[in-house]
Amino acid sequence: MTPDDLKYSSDHEWVRVDGDTATIGITDYAQGELGDIVYVSLPATGEQVEPGSVIGELESTKSVSDLFAPVAGEVVTRNEALESSPELVNSDAYGEGWLFKVRLAEGAELDGLMDAQAYEAQLGE
Template sequence: MIPEDLHYSEEHEWVRVDGDVVTIGITDFAQDQLGDIVYVELPQVGDAVESGSTVGELESTKSVSDIFSPVSGEVVSRNEALDGSEEVINSDPYGEGWLFKVRVDEDATDGLLTPEAYAALTSG
């Protein structure tokens, strides 16, 4: 199921917009492809991130995958609850499994996919 209230990147991150701060995580499709996530490396609070740039990584029992920032701005929060509880990304990718938050200074949804476009990308 693809939540209708989010925007998506082609690299399988989701974006939830709340004013000038966006919350970023990976999609259910991405966590399913990765398998059991055992380690996560996130950007630090205060880091400047650029849309499309690598900002961290996820390690699963199958592989290591880069985390890309779907927006440009400054990291204002990271999900510290994932430290030692990385499996939350698998069980609740759109809720408690969020990764980090960025304060953006432009339209955060520019260049991102609608739920319908993301569904088409992942359907085959």
């Protein structure tokens, strides 16, 4: 199930915008493909991120995958619970398994992101 209230990147990140802040995580599809996540490396608070830039890693029992920034801005919060419980990404990808929050850069473009229907269409290709 792909929530309709989120935006999605082609790299399988989701974005929930609330005012000038975006909460970012990986999609349920992505966590399923990765398998059991055992370690999460997130960007530092205060770090400036640009769309498409590598900003962290997700390590699973199968592989290590880069984490990409879907939007431009400054990292304001990290999900510190993932340090001791990285499996939250697997069990609740759209809730407790969120990764970090970004204060969106002025004029940050969300146009490059997909709605749920477009993301599901990409998965079906």
